[in-house]
Amino acid sequence: MPRHSAAVYRRRRLVTLVAAILVVAVVGVAVWLLVARPWANAAEATPSPSASASAPESSTPDPTAGESPAAESPAPESSAEETPGIVACEAGDVEVAAVTDADAYDPGVMPQLSISLTNRGSTDCAIDVGSTTQRLTVSSGSDVWWTSTDCQENPSSMVATLTAGATVTSKVPVTWDRTRSSVETCADENRPRAPGGGASYHVAVEIGGFKGTTTKQILLY
Structure with a gap:
């Protein structure tokens, strides 16, 4: 094999x-x-x-099914009554007065002038206390030495409510530099100076269209 x-x-x-x-x-x-x-x-x-034949046909879904009902529009609330407007101050209710920081001033001391405003009426009233309506004047007899509006810059209006029985005074006083003012001499550093030695001057004020009924006397030394 x-x-x-x-x-x-x-x-x-x-x-x-x-x-x-x-x-x-x-x-x-x-x-x-x-x-x-x-x-x-x-x-x-x-x-x-x-099984397929015996299964029930699903019904067409309701497009609104599952949606929450639309919220109802809230009923309008009753509005409160409007607050009555404050009326403008009247001459018989307003008292205006000049205010100074002293009665007599030593040489070189500049008087600080302000305005006092009192509502003598029984109701509140509105008044424009802006610098546009303010005017302070310093005179010696009939000779006007200085007026606050001669060289005023950027005057403005400000309407305020003067409470019945209340007295308000200017927050920021105006300084008189003891010189004679004029719209032509605002930038002049050598304006005539008011005489001292005990000379008497009177400060008159006006605000909101109301003038002070009296003036305030000051003495310069």
Whole structure:
């Protein structure tokens, strides 16, 4: 009997090994099919014709279903009565007076001039107390030495309510530099100076269209 070569034996062993691998693979697939049962899952997922036919048709959803009802418009609240407007002050109710920080001034001391405003009436009233309506004048006899409006800058209006029975005074006084004023000499540093030595001057004031009934006397030294 002829003896086969080593190559023949190797081929036989290779064929046997491949056949064994195929057998193991087939057995493994068979076991997986028995355990996993994929056909059963597919059958459960597919509804039967009878079940589909017996299922009730879903009704068309109501487009308003689930929506909250529209909020009702709130009823308008009754408005409060308007506060009556404050009437303008009248001459018979307003008392205007000149106020100074001293009665006599030593040489070189500048008088500080203010306006006092009193409502003698029984009701509050409105008055324009802005610098546009203010005017302070310093005179010696009939000679007017100084007027606050001659060189006034940026005058303004300010309407305020003057409470009945109340007295108010200018918050910021006006300084008189003891010189003679004029609209032509506002930038002049050498304006004539008012004589001192005990000379008498009178301060007159006006505000909101109302003039002071009296003047305030001051003495310059």
